[in-house]
Amino acid sequence: MNISLSVNGERTQIDVEPRRTLADALREDCGLTGTHLGCEHGVCGACTVLVDGEPARACLMFAVQADGSSVTTVEGLEGTDGELHPLQEAFVAHHGLQCGFCTPGMLISALHLLDTEPDADRDKIREELSGNICRCTGYQGIVDAVQAAQGALAEPVTTPEASDE
Amino acid sequence: MSVDRADGPAAAPRATAPAPASAAEDESGSLGRNVRRKEDRRLVTGHGRFVTDLELPRMRHVAFLRSPYGHARITGVDATAARDAGHRVFTGRDFAHVVLRAQSALPSYIETDQPILAHEKVCFSGEPVAAVVAKDRYRAEDGLELVAVDYEALPPTVCAWQEPREPVHPEAPDNVLLQRTFDAGSVTDAFAAADLVVERELVTNRHAGNPMECRAGVALWDAADGKLTFWNGTQVPHIVRNMIAELMGLSEGKVRVVAPDVGGGFGVKAVLYPEDVALCLMAREMPGIPLKWVEDRAEHLLAAAHARDHRYLIKAGFAADGRLLALEADVTCNVGAYSVYPWTAGIEPLMAGGLLSGPYKLDNYRCTVRGVATNTAPAGPYRGVARPASVFAMETMFDDAAARLGIDAIEIRRRNVITPEDIPYKMPSRLVDDSGHYGECLDKALDALDHPAFRAEQQRRREAGENPIGIGVALYNELTGLGRAASAGPRMPFRTGHDACTVRVNPDGRVTVISGVTSQGQGLETTMAQIVADAIGVRYDDVDVRIGDTDEALWGFGAFSSRQAVIGGGAAHNTAVAVKEKLVKLAAELIEAAEADVRVVDGEVYVVGDPKAQISVAEVARVAYLESNRLPDGIDPGLDATTFFDPIRGAFAAGAQAAAVEVDRTTGELRILKYVCVEDAGRAMHPQIVDGQIAGSVAQGLGGALFEHLVYDDAGNLSTGTLLDYLMPTSAEVPDMVIGHVSHPAANPLGVRGVGEGGTLGPNAVLAGALRDALGIEVNALPISPASVWKELHP
Numbered sequence: 001m002n003i004s005l006s007v008n009g010e011r012t013q014i015d016v017e018p019r020r021t022l023a024d025a026l027r028e029d030c031g032l033t034g035t036h037l038g039c040e041h042g043v044c045g046a047c048t049v050l051v052d053g054e055p056a057r058a059c060l061m062f063a064v065q066a067d068g069s070s071v072t073t074v075e076g077l078e079g080t081d082g083e084l085h086p087l088q089e090a091f092v093a094h095h096g097l098q099c100g101f102c103t104p105g106m107l108i109s110a111l112h113l114l115d116t117e118p119d120a121d122r123d124k125i126r127e128e129l130s131g132n133i134c135r136c137t138g139y140q141g142i143v144d145a146v147q148a149a150q151g152a153l154a155e156p157v158t159t160p161e162a163s164d165e
Numbered sequence: 166m167s168v169d170r171a172d173g174p175a176a177a178p179r180a181t182a183p184a185p186a187s188a189a190e191d192e193s194g195s196l197g198r199n200v201r202r203k204e205d206r207r208l209v210t211g212h213g214r215f216v217t218d219l220e221l222p223r224m225r226h227v228a229f230l231r232s233p234y235g236h237a238r239i240t241g242v243d244a245t246a247a248r249d250a251g252h253r254v255f256t257g258r259d260f261a262h263v264v265l266r267a268q269s270a271l272p273s274y275i276e277t278d279q280p281i282l283a284h285e286k287v288c289f290s291g292e293p294v295a296a297v298v299a300k301d302r303y304r305a306e307d308g309l310e311l312v313a314v315d316y317e318a319l320p321p322t323v324c325a326w327q328e329p330r331e332p333v334h335p336e337a338p339d340n341v342l343l344q345r346t347f348d349a350g351s352v353t354d355a356f357a358a359a360d361l362v363v364e365r366e367l368v369t370n371r372h373a374g375n376p377m378e379c380r381a382g383v384a385l386w387d388a389a390d391g392k393l394t395f396w397n398g399t400q401v402p403h404i405v406r407n408m409i410a411e412l413m414g415l416s417e418g419k420v421r422v423v424a425p426d427v428g429g430g431f432g433v434k435a436v437l438y439p440e441d442v443a444l445c446l447m448a449r450e451m452p453g454i455p456l457k458w459v460e461d462r463a464e465h466l467l468a469a470a471h472a473r474d475h476r477y478l479i480k481a482g483f484a485a486d487g488r489l490l491a492l493e494a495d496v497t498c499n500v501g502a503y504s505v506y507p508w509t510a511g512i513e514p515l516m517a518g519g520l521l522s523g524p525y526k527l528d529n530y531r532c533t534v535r536g537v538a539t540n541t542a543p544a545g546p547y548r549g550v551a552r553p554a555s556v557f558a559m560e561t562m563f564d565d566a567a568a569r570l571g572i573d574a575i576e577i578r579r580r581n582v583i584t585p586e587d588i589p590y591k592m593p594s595r596l597v598d599d600s601g602h603y604g605e606c607l608d609k610a611l612d613a614l615d616h617p618a619f620r621a622e623q624q625r626r627r628e629a630g631e632n633p634i635g636i637g638v639a640l641y642n643e644l645t646g647l648g649r650a651a652s653a654g655p656r657m658p659f660r661t662g663h664d665a666c667t668v669r670v671n672p673d674g675r676v677t678v679i680s681g682v683t684s685q686g687q688g689l690e691t692t693m694a695q696i697v698a699d700a701i702g703v704r705y706d707d708v709d710v711r712i713g714d715t716d717e718a719l720w721g722f723g724a725f726s727s728r729q730a731v732i733g734g735g736a737a738h739n740t741a742v743a744v745k746e747k748l749v750k751l752a753a754e755l756i757e758a759a760e761a762d763v764r765v766v767d768g769e770v771y772v773v774g775d776p777k778a779q780i781s782v783a784e785v786a787r788v789a790y791l792e793s794n795r796l797p798d799g800i801d802p803g804l805d806a807t808t809f810f811d812p813i814r815g816a817f818a819a820g821a822q823a824a825a826v827e828v829d830r831t832t833g834e835l836r837i838l839k840y841v842c843v844e845d846a847g848r849a850m851h852p853q854i855v856d857g858q859i860a861g862s863v864a865q866g867l868g869g870a871l872f873e874h875l876v877y878d879d880a881g882n883l884s885t886g887t888l889l890d891y892l893m894p895t896s897a898e899v900p901d902m903v904i905g906h907v908s909h910p911a912a913n914p915l916g917v918r919g920v921g922e923g924g925t926l927g928p929n930a931v932l933a934g935a936l937r938d939a940l941g942i943e944v945n946a947l948p949i950s951p952a953s954v955w956k957e958l959h960p
Contacts, residue, residue: 034211
């Protein structure tokens with residue numbers, strides 16, 4: 001089936017089998033391998049992307065369900081000039097990643113949290129990120145990073161998607 | 166975690182271009198500072214290079230058909246329908262000539278074979294039986310449904326301390342693959358003289374590393390060159406090369422193993438699995454076609470290495486003053502269906518017996534350990550190997566004895582722990598402890614916990630009838646960076662004490678490090694760059710590190726036994742020192758100065774007493790490679806070196822953990838109020854990475870203590886086959902923890918001690934101790950689930 005979606009602000013048309021997951025379509029058809037698959041049953045959160053601004057498990061969604069949608073993946077965070085998003089910068093500065101496999105999903109979940117609840121406290125951050133499993137860090141660096149990004153983003157958040165409108 | 170970010174890599178947008186060389190007096194270097202990790206930029210932007218991300222022309226995808234039975238004879242395999250549908254199918258008979266046979270010279274060890282694809286019988290649920298190759302993974306899985314396997318069920322045995330119903334291997338009718346007794350002093354006499362004998366049966370929970378990236382491989386056979394390339398998410402690429410070459414009858418030079426970015430390992434990826442070998446064998450049958458297999462989580466839980474399924478029948482004798490007089494134990498480890506390759510079924514039992522007494526002084530010790538095969542997934546290395554269980558057993562003895570003798574649980578430990586005055590201390594298993602800093606770690610941990618305040622709060626709650634709190638502690642020693650004098654494995658045919666490193670100053674003055682270390686998140690690219698930058702005197706940003714490719718690096722055993730900072734780091738340091746010697750010699754000639762007066766700082770060469778740089782490293786390197794006419798007599802072209810390093814002995818790392826825990830009487834749930842870990846990492850080369858290793862390993866330990874449990878039913882089915890059933894700790898459960906350090910440099914070139922595993926050793930013991938302290942509940946089986954606590958509260 002031919003579907004059309006906007007990925008990180010870029011209009012894309014791909015031909016997919018109905019059973020193809022959004023995660024596989026992004027990774028293999030769009031070449032955006034930043035979206036990772038950690039469990040393929042919707043628990044670990046590594047494949048989290050934004051679909052029309054809402055977090056979604058790309059492993060549990062068929063690509064055809066995203067037809068006509070706007071999708072944001074981790075590749076969409078970096079500025080066009082190569083500048084890291086403050087959240088990415090904070091993950092680097094606060095050792096919010098080790099192996100980096102869960103990081104794309106973690107960043108997307110955190111981005112949504114910063115967008116919707118910019119003042120979330122530490123407990124709230126922990127609660128909201130509990131849908132993303134990290135096996136390396138013990139989460140401390142991740143929570144530190146999200147808090148640091150809150151500070152850096154004291155100005156209203158501009159998602160890459162919105163800036164591309 | 167505090168961040169002191171002084172450096173930024175040239176590639177990062179916010180970093181400025183390298184500034185002109187700073188003054189010669191700036192010799193702070195990059196070690197000991199939280200420089201930006203070289204790995205991070207690609208990982209936070211979605212440009213990591215994991216095996217899963219690899220796309221090659223003509224690539225085909227593999228799916229494995231797995232046994233639905235825990236134990237069954239295979240009476241027929243019919244792949245006709247799958248082949249008729251156009252799939253390439255491989256079955257056990259295709260590779261019957263290859264077996265995995267983990268070897269050990271240990272007396273009593275019974276060698277057994279693990280097939281690549283099972284063909285005579287299946288020995289655990291999830292064992293691979295056939296493989297289908299197709300255009301994509303969806304079609305490969307379609308193909309699996311077209312392969313018919315006939316099974317004749319056999320009675321499975323899943324518990325290692327029950328009589329086997331039918332042996333897993335005919336060579337071992339009682340399923341015991343190895344047994345060894347550690348014996349020192351006389352436990353009989355010591356027990357007779359003891360004022361108190363404590364005896365317990367303790368069972369620890371089977372769980373596993375569960376890295377977020379499951380296993381993955383891409384194999385490509387180049388028929389023209391007769392060469393195999395295997396991209397593999399492994400912790401041990403050189404060992405994999407060695408083993409694949411041997412198993413396939415290839416010369417090692419014709420096997421290239423590449424471990425690119427690897428999404429966590431924790432020991433699980435230090436094993437060579439039948440799926441890995443199958444992929445390589447299939448690739449040889451399909452020349453020029455890259456074959457890709459990416460494990461999904463359900464497969465991972467079924468068939469990647471499990472760990473920590475142990476029973477301790479343990480007895481300790483104490484004097485009235487709390488001194489430990491004797492320790493006797495019978496330890497049974499469930500090693501699963503096969504002796505894990507190449508580590509053998511001895512990996513857990515021997516570690517348990519060798520380190521059971523931990524950081525405590527003990528003269529009289531008898532401990533029999535055995536590895537027992539069952540119809541479950543093979544048990545293998547997992548961060549902390551056996552010690553999370555053995556530390557729990559040992560610390561339980563002290564908590565138990567303290568309560569019975571009326572001695573404070575912390576005081577009884579102080580009376581028994583090895584001190585700096587005892588060093589070197591020969592443990593009853595004959596390992597030599599070179600640390601002794603346990604008391605210092607404990608003091609620091611209790612200070613950080615604010616022990617008196619929690620004691621006061623505990624009392625207040627008792628009087629007020631509120632939910633109780635308890636305090637738990639654990640001391641442990643982690644044997645890291647083992648050189649040739651001690652073995653990281655049970656008398657296997659190889660010793661893992663050394664690594665190699667190549668350091669090249671390129672003609673432009675930048676440095677390339679090709680190291681045998683591997684990284685699954687530990688930041689080894691960063692650490693190796695720091696070490697080399699400082700040893701030569703160039704900027705951290707001017708060092709590039711390449712790891713994980715056996716065609717590039719000369720040799721490295723890889724990541725296990727908390728060895729890489731010590732051994733790989735030592736190799737990097739020594740190699741860089743060798744390069745610097747040549748650099749200084751050549752520079753001295755070129756600037757006509759005495760070698761002893763030459764200093765290299767930030768890529769510039771100075772002469773002592775003169776603040777002005779005389780020549781740059783780049784100019785010296787240019788001469789070394791491009792202007793041989795300027796080379797002095799006796800100096801060969803090039804500016805590089807390759808050396809090996811072996812620390813000979815290991816370095817014990819001391820650790821202490823303490824926590825205050827609240828118990829909810831209504832639900833049985835434990836809530837960690839404060840968690841402290843203090844370790845001796847020696848010199849911390851990158852404090853953030855060191856703390857990250859500790860935080861991550863404590864979190865894994867907490868997961869094992871509270872949630873994670875791989876459960877088989879009596880029929881041999883894994884009943885926790887998804888992450889909905891197998892509970893991994895999330896940010897909502899893992900608390901902020903306090904991490905502290907005592908830093909006693911170890912006797913190796915960088916003064917470092919391994920830090921990757923120690924954190925996992927404490928949580929079982931700490932939380933069990935806290936529960937006992939809070940409510941007097943004895944923990945005899947892990948994990949400590951709310952249900953298990955609730956049952957104790959409502960007998």
